[in-house]
Amino acid sequence: xxxxxxxxxxxxxxxxxANLPCNHSTISGNEYVYWYRQIHSxxxxxxxxxxxxxxxxxxxxxxxxxxxxxxxxxxxxxxxxDTAVYYCIVRVVSGGSNYKLTFGKGxxxxxxx
Amino acid sequence: xxxxxxxxRYLIKTRGQQVTLSCSPISGHRSVSWYQxxxxxxxxxxxxxxxxxxxxxxxxxxxxxxxxxSNSRSEMNVSTLELGDSALYLCASSAGTANTEAFFGQxxxxxxx
Numbered sequence: 001x002x003x004x005x006x007x008x009x010x011x012x013x014x015x016x017x018a019n020l021p022c023n024h025s026t027i028s029g030n031e032y033v034y035w036y037r038q039i040h041s042x043x044x045x046x047x048x049x050x051x052x053x054x055x056x057x058x059x060x061x062x063x064x065x066x067x068x069x070x071x072x073x074x075x076x077x078x079x080x081x082d083t084a085v086y087y088c089i090v091r092v093v094s095g096g097s098n099y100k101l102t103f104g105k106g107x108x109x110x111x112x113x
Numbered sequence: 114x115x116x117x118x119x120x121x122r123y124l125i126k127t128r129g130q131q132v133t134l135s136c137s138p139i140s141g142h143r144s145v146s147w148y149q150x151x152x153x154x155x156x157x158x159x160x161x162x163x164x165x166x167x168x169x170x171x172x173x174x175x176x177x178x179x180x181x182x183s184n185s186r187s188e189m190n191v192s193t194l195e196l197g198d199s200a201l202y203l204c205a206s207s208a209g210t211a212n213t214e215a216f217f218g219q220x221x222x223x224x225x226x
Contacts, residue, residue, distance in 0.1 A: 032212065043117070043203050043217030044156070087156075093211045099144045100169050101205070101215065103156035 004088045009108040012082075018075040020107055022088030025069040032093045033064060034101065035073045037084040037109075044087065044103075047073065051093075078111045085109075115140065117206045117218035125224045131192040134221045136204035138185050142216075144168075144209025145187035147179060150201040150220070162187055163209045194225045 005023040012018040024033065034049040048055055048062045050071075055062045061074040075082055087106040118137040126132050138145050146161035146169075158171040162181035181187045191198055201222050205215040 034214070041201070041220075041222075043219050044205075046214040046216060049212075049214060099146055099161050099163070099205075099207050099209055099213075099215060100158050100171075101146075101148075101156075102158065103148075105155060 004090055004104050006086075006088050006104065006107045008105070009110070012075075012078045012109060012111050014080060014111050014113050015077055018078040018082065018109055018111070020073040020075075020086050020088075020109060021070065022073070023070045024088070024090045027068050027090055028092070030092055031090045033062065033071050034089040034091055035060070035062065036087045036089065036101070036103075037082075038087070038106070039081075039084045045084075047086075049091075078109075080111050080113065083109060083111045117204060117216055119202075119204055119218035119221050121221060122219065123222045123224075125226060126194050128194055128196060128225055130194050131190065132194060132223060134189045134202055134204075134223075136187045136189070136206075136218060138187070138204075138206030139216060142206040142208055143185055144207045144215075145181055145185065146205045146207075146215065147187070147189050148203045148205065149173075150203060151197075151199075156203070159189070191223075196225050199223060199225045 035047040036044040038044045050062045064071045085106040144163045147159040150156045161169045176192045179189045201220045203220045205217045207215040
């Protein structure tokens with residue numbers, strides 16, 4: 001699986017949009033970008049994933065650049081409960097493929113009042 | 114819909130003992146994967162089971178093993194426990210097919226003394 005690079009930490013004011021970048025310059029054509037987050041001592045929580053088109057769900061939006069070498073996770077209105085470590089993961093997806101997530105160190109997002 | 118259930122939540126064992134952890138996936142999910150999380154190494158993939166077969170294995174010693182039952186429930190076993198095995202053990206459940214997300218349990222916190 002391709003390697004990802006994320007900033008170690010970021011701050012965001014409550015109510016503002018949080019934009020978390022991820023670099024995956026070696027991504028292959030059959031690799032998806034997944035985002036998970038982990039609130040202290042809890043299991044990781046799935047947020048969103050995409051291949052090349054931008055995606056949006058009730059939690060967040062995922063913007064993937066046209067060359068697919070980087071992406072941005074957007075939390076439109078951050079709250080204190082969004083404080084967590086956010087992981088950007090690139091995963092090979094093919095028919096019947098095994099399911100393995102390779103976690104990096106992620107970005108610690110701190111939402112401040 | 115019930116989430117992923119891991120039991121027990123907390124466990125204290127003595128060096129040299131063995132331990133079995135249990136994971137009940139989301140109903141209908143056939144893939145269960147296991148991860149170890151430590152402060153030093155982060156989240157690391159242990160193995161994945163799909164329809165009672167191990168599909169993928171991480172880089173862990175043979176003391177770590179697992180199995181999956183016909184109802185998709187999975188167990189993970191660690192024999193001859195070492196102090197370094199103290200960690201949060203997480204299991205993730207997914208449909209196991211292409212382009213799906215995985216959902217994590219709350220984990221089992223294992224302490225080896």
